[in-house]
Amino acid sequence: MPETKVKKTEDFNEWYNEIVELADLCDKRYPIKGMNVWRPYGWKLMTHVDQLIREEMIRTDHQEVNFPLLIPESSFKKEEEHIEGFGSEVYWISHAGLNKLEERWLLRPTSETAMYPIFSIWIRSHADLPLKTFQIVNTFRYETKQTRAFIRVREIHFFEAHTCHVDFNDAEKQIQEDKDIAYRLFEKLSLPYILSKRPEWDKFAGAFYTISIDVLMPSFRTLQLGSIHQYKDNFSKPYEISFEGEDGKHNYCHQTTYGMSERILGALVGIHGDNKGLVMPPEVAPVQVVLIPIIFRGEEKVVLEACDDLNIKLSKEGIKSHIDKRDITPGNKFYDWELKGVPLRVEIGPKDIKNNQVVLVRRDTAEKQSISNDSAVNIIKEELNKLSKNLYETANRLLNENINRVNTIDEAKNLKGIVELPWCGIKDCALEIENILDGNTLGEPIEDNACNNSCPVCGKPGTTWMRYAKSY
Template sequence: MEFPKQNFPEWYNEVIEKAGLVDKRYPVKGMHVWLPYGWKLMRNIDEYFRKIFTEHNHEEVYFPLLVPETEFKKEGEHIKGFEDEVYWVTHGGTTPLDVKLVLRPTSETAMYPLFSLWIRTHADLPLKIFQIVNVFRYETKQTRTFIRVREVHFFESHTAHATAEEAEEQIRENIEIWKKVAKKLALPYVLVRKADWDKFPGAHYSIGAETIMPSGRTLQIATIHQYLQNFSKAYDIQYLKEDGTHDYVHQTTFGMSERLVGAIVGIHGDDRGLIIPPEIAPIQVVIIPIVMKDKERILEEARKIKGELEGHYRVHLDDRDNYTPGYKFYDWELKGVPLRLEIGPRDLEKGQVVLVRRDTFEKISVGREEYIQKIGELLGDIQSNLLSRAEKEMASRIKNFDILEGIKEHDGIAVVSWCGSEECGHKIEELTEKKIIGIPMEKRKGKCVICGKETDTLAYVAKPY
């Protein structure tokens, strides 16, 4: 690595390419190529989404990429929020289309016309589906790999319920799912309710999971939205109740994206490169044979070890002949493999292997009779260590402020009392030159930093990506 992590923007750009996550040279702005190693990481995350949402009674579907303009424009707030940043398909070949098509920026407008056909009676509810697809947004701001891109690898779940209470219950369930996801990825976060002017276009309210990157900027890594009947009225999604009357369904969504990879890179990495949490690492253990005179004997032993570990862990044997062990150490550290296993002549003699942790660089010699189990313990320990040290780091960047002074310079989240009015909210944003990224669940008595009114509402003020 050429850049230290302190130099975050440069470090970030360097590590994602050198570690083999993406190739940014694709000649369209805001779009990059996923390389095998990076794609495997993304796919491991996707697989977890499939598992956890299936356990929570969601079913996977796939809707088309193109949405007709007529459907896209049905919900007023939604279209206002997105019309400036969608890609339009205007021609079929050389023939102009009668009805233009948009590349989905998210799939509400693709799905809900079909929801209207699928949902007839209360027996059809709740409906819970998800899909993992690419969405397109014509970002006008500076693009950043994983963090702000024009083609986004996206997860979205959509639910429909009979009552507002059931939709609220779904929001609570989504939060529980998010907690599991965050643990799996070892990501620290805070949950906030978005300010009214900042909620998802068309939503009744929005909840965001926000984390803090090393630059001090916050990154929204998951969003949960309560729509109530805002979309069902626009798309005429009605069901027949037991009493014979009709009502519109109540809807929620949950979205996550490749930003999670950006967060993992930024939050866990160090001066030597990536550190990938064991739970989702493409390779959990890399075996490096230290081959000297006994080349064949050691390689044979390394292959045997690989065979022994394969049923338990995701393991890779680096038997490249043209590189020295030292080179391989640096290489796999850059790629963030959580655990390295060295096997050389000395170990062979003693019937042991050497294990080296990526998070602490601790070296552990362990006998062959117990090493399989020890690896499991170490991987678990690395996972929890990554999370706890990231949580500590994040907590140190969240600071209370009684006055506006100092907030501008604070690298992280400033917590202030706020009366909740849009007027005072915008003043806070203007004076601090930052944004209210949301309202924490936590309440505390105080006086609004702008108008001085008594309040128990707090605001998180930060510079978001």
């Protein structure tokens, strides 16, 4: 069995780079650092993920919008913390044609400052609320650190939901809905994750609080896939997003945002992939079942007809199937589709036709079975579900085995992945631990975070648990 040159378990980072190239996801040869070309297959996977997000947005009554890429400097500068947080990583446009611009424009690093001046116009009365919008666009951040396909890039394929509410409580309900969206979405992607409330010094620039969605990669580093922010009225005041209530009084909106990015694809590649290539959960796979005709001279027609039959049956059941009719040998096709991560492969040859059966192969386990033609569709459906569950369980094992709650720094030092230590609430204690463990704070667990044990740095009673990990 040919496999990647670099094994996933031996050198995850190298393996990841190799897979991204081999599977035709992106082309890193574009001559600007961190700006990669989406190749057809990579883009197809990304748009499938986007579509799952869209479905969640539609289900929860969000409206899709599309704001301009360019933001005037004056709009950007209205919220002070926000500028501080993003100022050092924005791209500026200072010239247009032959003219120097009177006011500079910037490429959105995120769209608060593009949207909120307009929200201020849109929202007049309580009847306009809640306003629930989202867009899927590219954003730009001038990363100075090492870039990595899908994981750290300078042009980011980005999902952002922005909502406005009558008060804090209604915004809090939105946060709950956001958590529910995460639950449903990541289950479809077979990606187990954890939610952490970011510490004060690490929250989104301008937010009241930030909840991060992190997954654990097989390199034992965490990857932040998304964030949910409660803004309170931090942005609505400078951007003057206010409404007239039933009582005739004017109030500022309370806002939330929800952001996710192409990192989801990075996680799908990194977490589910193996030394033969990608393994895509059926919900994302553009092709869920690939049919490989095994052609012998003189028997082309029967074999292709049998493929067509099954293909039609599968389509009727809403299963995305594809017949690979390319003029290359079957073995070649096997490797190709394995690399692309297609969940199930069906082989149909003259022998099978005689026996009224087909050969079914699972991508995740490589299990091969002959199944009767009549029950093929049902078995395929079942196997797709099993595969999806198996991916989730494997990933969940990785996460659960590598998230540990301990009381001392010495214990934490010996652990890979994510550790939870008691925290007294003092910033310097957390930073000290970051230093010693050579990791970052992820934040406090959202649930079950009560802690009475003493802080391993200062010895004062802990108030919560704090998570630390090496992260991307």
